Amino acid sequence: TDSGGFQVFSLAQLRKIKEEGVYFASHIDGRRIFMGPEESMQIQSNLGSTIAMAFDECIENPSPYKYVAASIERTTRWLIRCQEEMARLNSLPDTINKHQMLFGINQGSTFDDLRIKHMEDIAKLDLDGYAIGGLAVGEATEEMYRIIDVVEPYMPVHKPRYLMGVGTPSNIIEAVARGVDMFDCVMPSRNARHATVFTWSGIMHLGNKCYETDPRPVDEQCDCPTCRNFSRAYIRHLFKANEQLAGRLAVQHNLYFYNTLTEKIREAIDEDRFEQFRGKYSQLLATRI
Ligand SMILES: [Zn+2]
Numbered sequence: 001t002d003s004g005g006f007q008v009f010s011l012a013q014l015r016k017i018k019e020e021g022v023y024f025a026s027h028i029d030g031r032r033i034f035m036g037p038e039e040s041m042q043i044q045s046n047l048g049s050t051i052a053m054a055f056d057e058c059i060e061n062p063s064p065y066k067y068v069a070a071s072i073e074r075t076t077r078w079l080i081r082c083q084e085e086m087a088r089l090n091s092l093p094d095t096i097n098k099h100q101m102l103f104g105i106n107q108g109s110t111f112d113d114l115r116i117k118h119m120e121d122i123a124k125l126d127l128d129g130y131a132i133g134g135l136a137v138g139e140a141t142e143e144m145y146r147i148i149d150v151v152e153p154y155m156p157v158h159k160p161r162y163l164m165g166v167g168t169p170s171n172i173i174e175a176v177a178r179g180v181d182m183f184d185c186v187m188p189s190r191n192a193r194h195a196t197v198f199t200w201s202g203i204m205h206l207g208n209k210c211y212e213t214d215p216r217p218v219d220e221q222c223d224c225p226t227c228r229n230f231s232r233a234y235i236r237h238l239f240k241a242n243e244q245l246a247g248r249l250a251v252q253h254n255l256y257f258y259n260t261l262t263e264k265i266r267e268a269i270d271e272d273r274f275e276q277f278r279g280k281y282s283q284l285l286a287t288r289i
Contacts, residue, residue, distance in 0.1 A: 001049035002184075003040045003082075005105075006133070006165070009058040017057065019074065037081040045089040048096030053131065054082045056105045061139045068109045072118040079104050079122055101128035103162060109134060110143060112150045119154040129160035132180075136165040144171075148178045155179070169198055169261055170286035173278050176265055188258045192250035195239045198257045202287035206250065211236045224256035261285075 008015060012024035021036025040055035056075045059068055086102045089095050104122040108114035122130065132151060135144045148163065155161050162182035163175050172183055188198065195206040199219035204211075206218070217227035218235065226235070226249040238246030268277035 001044045001047050001052055003044065003053040003055040003105075004035055005040070005053075005056045006058045008035060009060075010137070017074075019077075021055075021078075022057075037078045038085045041082050041085040041089060045086070045095055045097070045100060049100065050097070051101045051103055051129065052086065054079045054102060054104050054127075056107055056133060058134050058137070059107060059109050061109050061134070061137055063109050065111060065114075068107075068111055068114055072107050072114055072121075075105070075107050076118065076121050079125065079127075083125060083127065103127060103129040103131050103160075105131045105133040105164070106151055106155075107134045108151075110139060110147060112147075115147060115151045116154055119151050123154060123156050127159070129162060129182075130155050131162040131164050133164045135163070136167055136171075136185075141171065145174055145178065148175060148180065152179045168286060169258070170282050172258075172261065173265065173282045173285070176269075177274070177278055188254035189251045192254040193247040195236075195246070195250060197250055198254055198285065199289075200257075200281075200285075202284060202289040204289055206232060206236045206246075207239055208236075218250075218253050219257070222253065222257060222260070224253050226250070226253040226256075 008022050008024055011027070013027065015022055015024035021034055021039065023032055023034050025031070026033055035055070037055045041052065044052035055078055057071050057078075059071055083102060086100065090098045090100060104125060104127045106115065106119045106122065108116075108118045119130075132148060135147060144166070152161070160181045161179060162184075163180045165185055166172065166175060166183055167185055168187060175183070191197075197204050197206060197218050200221045201219070204218070211232040214232040214236075216232055217230070218232055219227055230249055235246055235249050238249070265274070265277065268274045
């Protein structure tokens with residue numbers, strides 16, 4: 001489960017950041033809501049997820065250096081409060097998942113020295129895993145890769161590394177090449193709802209006229225239920241008719257594709273041929289067809 005930090009900072013109106021946490025307005029009725037590290041840990045403990053994320057300040061890119069420097073210090077203080085609250089919650093008799101894990105989140109915008117300093121500070125806390133946050137929020141893809149390269153050497157080698165909010169199939173391959181283990185992203189489902197599907201030949205837009213009478217499946221190499229049962233022409237027709245089934249079929253394909261992609265990445269790593277896999281697919285999967 002996510003901490004709500006990203007949502008508060010990217011979506012909420014009228015927010016005010018203080019040492020204790022964040023005050024913001026409800027998007028439903030404008031009511032003032034407070035969320036701090038303890039509130040976030042309590043909610044995630046109630047949800048009983050396997051991994052809870054620390055409550056951090058997600059800074060927009062670009063931001064002034066002085067602001068970012070002060071913000072990462074506060075995010076570290078909030079992380080310590082998260083860790084203490086998580087330990088307290090996990091020790092209570094009625095807690096749903098007493099083995100809930102806590103991941104810390106690296107911030108520091110696009111400043112190399114701040115990224116490194118923050119990673120060094122949070123690595124000392126011996127958490128269950130470490131995430132890189134505050135990326136994929138508008139900066140160029142090359143800048144994102146550069147920051148992963150900068151911060152990765154400071155991430156504990158024996159803990160899972162998680163890149164938050166990323167990304168395209170190509171982004172995932174490139175981040176794995178730089179040492180990342182885990183991802184989350186709306187992309188496979190959101191893009192599918194807008195008729196964009198990922199395939200082993202590249203990215204397709206099913207709304208295009210060329211698929212109007214195309215009897216082939218979305219991806220001839222895919223064995224998901226959508227590809228086994230429906231044609232490009234039929235799914236395109238459903239999109240054109242604003243039929244909800246169109247989005248469901250496309251989402252099903254994209255999620256299956258992402259699962260297969262990460263499965264193939266793991267196999268390639270196990271068989272010591274990841275660089276070959278990367279060379280074959282990193283560019284190809286980003287091609288628009
Ligand atoms: Zn499929």
